[in-house]
Amino acid sequence: MATKKLASWALALQFSNLTQPVTEMAVKSIYNWAGCAIGGYALPPAGVALEAQTALLPQHSGNCSILGTDAFVDVQTAALVNGIASHVDDYDDTHADTPVHPSGPVASALLAVAELRAPVSGADFITAFVAGVEAECKLGIAVYPEHYDIGWHITSTTGTIGAAVAVGKLLGLDLEQLQHAISIASIQVIGMRDSFGTDTKPFHVGRAAQSGLLAAFLAKNGYGGSLEGLEAKYGWAHVVSTRQNVSAELSTLGSTWEITKNTFKPFPCDRIIHAAIDGWIQIHDQAVKKGLSIDDIKNVTARVNPMVLSLTDNHDPKTGLDAKFSVYHVGAVALIYGEATPAQFTDGVVKNSTVITLRDKVHVTADKGVSEHEAFVAVEYANGTKLEVHVEQALGSIEKPLSAKQLKDKFLEQVSAQIGEKQAAAAFSAFSQIANMTDVGKIARQFKRQT
Amino acid sequence: MATKKLASWALALQFSNLTQPVTEMAVKSIYNWAGCAIGGYALPPAGVALEAQTALLPQHSGNCSILGTDAFVDVQTAALVNGIASHVDDYDDTHADTPVHPSGPVASALLAVAELRAPVSGADFITAFVAGVEAECKLGIAVYPEHYDIGWHITSTTGTIGAAVAVGKLLGLDLEQLQHAISIASIQVIGMRDSFGTDTKPFHVGRAAQSGLLAAFLAKNGYGGSLEGLEAKYGWAHVVSTRQNVSAELSTLGSTWEITKNTFKPFPCDRIIHAAIDGWIQIHDQAVKKGLSIDDIKNVTARVNPMVLSLTDNHDPKTGLDAKFSVYHVGAVALIYGEATPAQFTDGVVKNSTVITLRDKVHVTADKGVSEHEAFVAVEYANGTKLEVHVEQALGSIEKPLSAKQLKDKFLEQVSAQIGEKQAAAAFSAFSQIANMTDVGKIARQFKRQT
Known part of the structure; x- marks a missing residue:
């Protein structure tokens, strides 16, 4: 009954059922997603995918936006490309109880559909978004960690289903149609961890958005x-995981709201290394005050959760994307620049000789006694000084969330770089007030790119 | 090195490397696929998918055929819809060493690309097709049976990769690009057995074709x-199966040709019940000679491989698609009609009261000692007569293949019903002589549908 339970709950959900913490987190999630998508278009993958996709669609037209550009395309291309852009920086959001990055698959599909099937109100958009996010996160909990440990990218494997639920709700599917949509989405299992550090990782998110969207439209048409x-027995949960409790997790729909456990990344890289970065930035700041130089660093260490080395044990990253999965790279840039923003993950910085020299001085040990949000970091200097920091909860974790101001600054920084400050402010205004809109489909027209 | 091995072998493969048994089987596979796709368009799923897909692509144009219609669409839609149509009847082909139905994902993608990137010669088309089929079948062997037993639909899970290899070869990818294409395809794992008996089963094949094709075009564009x-470690083989020997299987590329083990279905339903159908049709023929009536049947039995009940233990099918996975339905129609063609799998026949009455008299027992291509069937009549047949090798198995005439008749019967006898003959002529074509992209224009 799990599929029927999810479908019937999603269809019954109304904006008036959503408490203020739920809608507030939904809006933050949506504008954080939009900021990542607009900013992320600057990196190659989204543009390459857009070019490949449009070359295969002769003379087509469309009214769905590629965020951060003035391009309008068909709904499936928009979902694919915005999904890629929103995840390419590894700067999006994370569900606190799993490594699911919930907004990308759902919002990328929904915004495209809201543009295609205007008018969609902000209230309806948010309600569908919440339904999709709850679906993803409940399913994520139901199969985590076994499903992730074997190698699936849980964001996109649950994301296809989340996108189908959200789009299916927006399209007004009936109960059986939404069950069909969930089924069609469930058999498209997208994303493996082998792709991490390559263009294919953000493709997971875009393809999940697109695949869930297609599932919903097929079901709407009677497929x-x-x-x-x-x-x-031969369906999603049993096939993709050695352990699952989907039915139990879905029984908590509407009582435990997963979206309230959403968190936002302060650094554009895998969240498993955020605690260490947080600590190394603190050491950077202390060192500046003490007048200690980068050149005097003898040794850099971190004692961290074993998952850090499982995911980011890359001593020799070649590209910016690669470097998002290198604990050594983030150690070097945190200590050199005192920050870790998209600017520290360019191909140029990855090849910078100062960065490389310091990267080689970073040594990391795994300790099961250290939690995933925790890190013990230290730096030893030539003069014998040793600076140490114990990060109990990384910045951006649920215990130490980004403030509203930090979230806004993150948005403006990413978006300004792509479309200019004035348009970035307009975009923030539009997305942060999405709840009041009568036609979400018009949103991208409120901040056209500066040319 | 498995990915590199597969990519480099596929790129090096030339038409002149293919022995006569290989090219002969490739041509049969291609025309059997085309017959299934043209005939299969008569069932709802392909048309529903075409309608859904084109509704999402405003004012688009294209020059890729939907087989069995006069529609021309973009390359991705053609791959999707032809793939669905080619598998909806469960009448396609089967690799003898696995349950992989090889042609659907590969040919559906390739024909669309041959129309987009004309001219593609018949020799190049066949070479790319063989590369894709070898990829699918080697990968299938490498993870079978564990991968299938857990619930994956092995045709489409390997088919995405086969389609990427075939299209990548046709597009002239370089080695690294083809490795990327294989990777992008590998993380799109399509198809679970839970869909069997529904429209979603043929969607697996269409979506595999489309997803592999997209992977190849993305890689071509530099993705x-x-x-x-x-x-x-976190890639395809380890993630999708508890056991795998991909490297060992790929080491036999070019020495053992999997395509020579392809077989063609004589009956439009799961091949696991073909042996029993074969036997029941023989009993039907004996009964006719003896003047025994359907109404006098007391009991129908089959002793079969346990996989029969695992896949087809459906006592009460509701639709024609459902009935393709009902050993009871096929028993009834084989004994009533003396054949099992698409005409015995319509919704009407499934609801026919004579069929239902006889279906309820069919009893099946699983026996591990009976092979997958074997069946012991029997029918008891009211007058005490008992007719028994032991089918050692089902018609259509590798030991008892369809003859060239049977294959041609199968093609003409399916295709005539959709586009008329004259066009069916033209279509057979075109597809069976594909090796001599200088521009495969023109093939569909040689047998336009009668209107």
Whole structure:
């Protein structure tokens, strides 16, 4: 009954059911996603995918935006490309109880559909968004960690289903159609950890958005599927994980709101290394005050959760994307620049000789006794000084969230770089007030790119 | 090195490397696929998918055919819809060493690309097709049966990769690009057995074709991915199966040709029940000679491989698609009609009261000692007569293949029903002589549908 439970809950959900913490987090999630998508278009993958996709669609037109550009395309291309852009910086959001980055697959699909099927009100958009995010995160909990440990990228494997639920709700599917949509989405399992550090990682998110969207439109057109895609013996949960409790997790829909556990990344890289970065930036600031120089660093260490080395043990990153999965690279840039923003993950910085020299001095040990949001970091200097920091909770974790101001600054910094400060302010205004809109489909027209 | 091995072998493969048994089987596979795709368009899923897809692509144009219609669409839609149509009847082909139906994902992608990037010669088309089929089948062997037993639909899970290899070869990717294409394809794992009996099963094949095609075009445009998508710790083989020997299987590329083990279905339903159908049709023929009536049947039995009940234990099918996975339905129609063609799998026949009455008299027992291509069937009549048949090798198995005439008749029967006898003959002529064509992209224009 899991599939039916999810579908019926999603269809029954109304904006008036959402408490203020839920809508507030939904709006933050949506504008954080939009900022990442607009900013992320600057990196190659989204543009390459857009070019490949449009070359295959002769003379087509569309009214769905590629965020951060003035391009309008068909709904599936928009979902794909915005999804790629929103994840390419690894700067998006993270569900506190799993490594699911919830907004990318759902919002990338929904915004495209809101533009195609205007008018969609802000209230309806947010309600559908919450339904999709709850679906993803409940499913994520139901199969985590086994599913992730074996190698699936849980963001996109659950994201296809989240996107189908959200789009299906927006399209007004009936119960059986939404069950079919969930089934069609469930058999498209997108994303493996082997792609991390390559263009294919953000493709997971875009393709999940696009695939879930297609599942919903197929079901709307009468395309059939299983009614039990999630729980059947040969269905999603059993096939993708050695352990699952989908039915139990879905029974908490509407009582435990997963979206309230969403967190936002302060650094554009895998969140598993955020605690160490946080600590190394603190050491950078202390060193500046003490007048200690980068050149005098003898040794850099971190004692961290074992998942850090499982995901980011890359001594020799070649590209900016690669470097997002290198604990050594982030150690070097945090100590040199005192920050870790998209500017520290360019191909140029990765090849910078000062960065490389310091990267080689970083040594990391895994300790099961250290939590995923915790890190013990230290730096030893030639003069014998040793600076140490114990980060108990990384910045951006649920215990130490970004403030509203930090979130806004993050948005403006990313978006200004792509479309200019004036348009960035307009974009922030539009997305942060999305709840009041009567036609979300018009949103991208409020901040056209500076040319 | 598995991914690199597959990519480099595929790129090096030339038409002149293909022995006569290989090219002969490739041509049969291609025309059997085309017959299934043209005939399969008569069932709802392909048309529903075409309608859904084109509604999402405003004012687009294209020059890729939907087989069995006069529609021309973009390359991705053609791959999707032809793939669906080619598999919806469960009448396509089967690799003898696995349950992989090889042609659908590969040919559906390739024909669309041959129309987009004309001219593609018949020799190049066949060479790319063989590369894709070898990729699918080697990967299938490498993870079978564990991967299938857990619930994956092995045709589409390997098919995405096969399509990427075939299209990548046709597009002239370089080695690294083809490795990227394989990686992008590998992380799109499409198809679970829970969909069997629904519209979503043929969607697996269409979506695999489309997803592999997209992977190849993305890589062609410079989209990056892992170089080790198949063999990496968190890559395809380890993630989708508890056992795998991808490297060992790929080492036999070019020495053992999987395509020579392709077989063609004589009955439009799961091949696991073909042996029993074969036997029941033989009993039907004996009964006719003896003047025994359907109404006098007391009991129908089959002793079969346990996989029969695992896949087709459906006592109460509701639709024609459902009935393709009902050993009871096929028993009834084989005994009533003396054949099992698409005409015995319509919704009307499934609801026919004579069929239902006889279906309820069919009893099936699983026996591990019976092979997948074997069946012991029997029918008891009211007058005490008992007719028994032991099918050692089902018609259509590698030991008892369809003859060239049977294959041609199968093609003409399916295709005539959709586009008329004259066009069917023209279509057979075109596809069976594909090796001599200088521009495969023109093939569909040789048999336009009668209107």
